[in-house]
Amino acid sequence: MASGDSFVSRDSRRTELREFLRSRRARVSPADVGMPAGGRRRTPGLRREEVAVLAGVGVSWYTWLEQGRDIKVSEEVLDAIARALLLGAAERAHLYRLAGLNAPERSARPSVAPSPEVQRLLDSWSPRPGYVRDRHWNFTAVNDAARVVFGYGENDHNCLVSFFTNVRYRVLHCHWAEAAPDVAAAFRADAARYPDDGEFERIAGDLAAVSPEFAELWERHDAAEHTNAVKAVDHPEAGTLVFDATLLPLPEHPGHHLILHNPRPGTDTQQRVEALMRQPSLVVPHPGQADTAHDADAPAESLP
Incomplete structure (x- = not known):
């Protein structure tokens, strides 16, 4: 039962990762990241190959990641993808968790007044x-x-x-x-x-x-x-x-x-x-x- 639960959890996480990356990609326009529009687009936002170029990874690899395939990812690559998709700190941590990695700790500020x-x-x-x-x-x-x-x-x-x-x-x-x-x-x-x-x-x-x-x-x-x-x-x-x-x-x-x-x-x-x-x-x-x-x-x- 434990292994089955683990498989279901992993599969669910991959599905969520796929939907999360697609939704973040759709909300970023080429102009937001300094890229030319490149003609008429069928869908809003960046294309997969554009995200791959911005992140410095292969198009096929990024496609597999967005499809939720079982591939190895590193912190460096996830950070590059987070920058390409203009993710905030909370979204970046969410990306890490969906990819099966520990979310990075936020940098602590020396001292600020309480909210x-x-x-x-x-x-x-x-x-x-x-x-x-x-x-x-x-x-x-x-x-x-x-x-x-x-x-x-x-x-x-x-x-x-x-x-x-x-x-x-x-x-x-x-x-x-x-x-x-x-x-x-x-x-x-x-x-x-x-x-x-x-x-x-x-x-x-x-x-x-x-x-x-x-x-x-x-x-x-x-x-x-x-x-x-x-x-x-x-x-x-x-x-x-x-x-x-x-x-x-x-x-x-x-x-x-x-x-x-x-x-x-x-x-x-x-x-x-x-x-x-x-x-x-x-x-x-x-x-x-x-x-x-x-x-x-x-x-x-x-x-x-």
């Missing part, structure tokens, strides 16, 4: 904490609840740096020491996604110069990936708050993530954080005013 839709989601998420960070872990948006609950201040610009240098943040968090190795490992794993981006090494180097704890962890060369975590906070005004933290990628801004914190079921965190955020004047306390973090029965954090 209005994401900003509205972040604002409406309050009184629950949330923030957006870019590929370098710089904050691009932080809601009020995250500032009050986690102790972020005006000088907090980078999630990793704040984790290791913000004293208030460190005092508030119940499992800081247990989470620190995973946080450093997650940043190294993200840095490996962009081997030509020296900003990761600069951030790590600057942080290692002021944080011996980070320097020691960074030298371990551990790497880890986390999309979910449990974050426990001992807040001087609200008491113990425990959140499930979820990291969500933002496809419209590759490399950026939305991190949302939801009160953990079975705790009274929801009521406590709501009461905290209803206070008319929210003053982030001095680190010395916070109680010493106690051992809460919650897993260590892995997302800062």
Whole structure:
């Protein structure tokens, strides 16, 4: 049954590939790609041989591809066809999938502001904490609840740096020491996604110069990936708050993530954080005013 299902799936994909290429070819005129019209045409768009010339492949090979035959394709050839057909990023990824290849990752932009839709989601998420960070872990948006609950201040610009240098943040968090190795490992794993981006090494180097704890962890060369975590906070005004933290990628801004914190079921965190955020004047306390973090029965954090 499994082999039959695989055959049906492969056959369906070839059919979809054939229809997709034909439809994309029909919407591109010779003038769109700088080619002469070449007389009267029976159908709109480019001819197969014209696509083949533009992509630098044989006419027969392209015809077989468009017919959905079982032929080998490479990323380079698919990219050439995508350029010839003026495909957008989403269409190019779709072409890859239909051809049986992994879609290429979109290039991540260093830092952009969140879209209005994401900003509205972040604002409406309050009184629950949330923030957006870019590929370098710089904050691009932080809601009020995250500032009050986690102790972020005006000088907090980078999630990793704040984790290791913000004293208030460190005092508030119940499992800081247990989470620190995973946080450093997650940043190294993200840095490996962009081997030509020296900003990761600069951030790590600057942080290692002021944080011996980070320097020691960074030298371990551990790497880890986390999309979910449990974050426990001992807040001087609200008491113990425990959140499930979820990291969500933002496809419209590759490399950026939305991190949302939801009160953990079975705790009274929801009521406590709501009461905290209803206070008319929210003053982030001095680190010395916070109680010493106690051992809460919650897993260590892995997302800062």
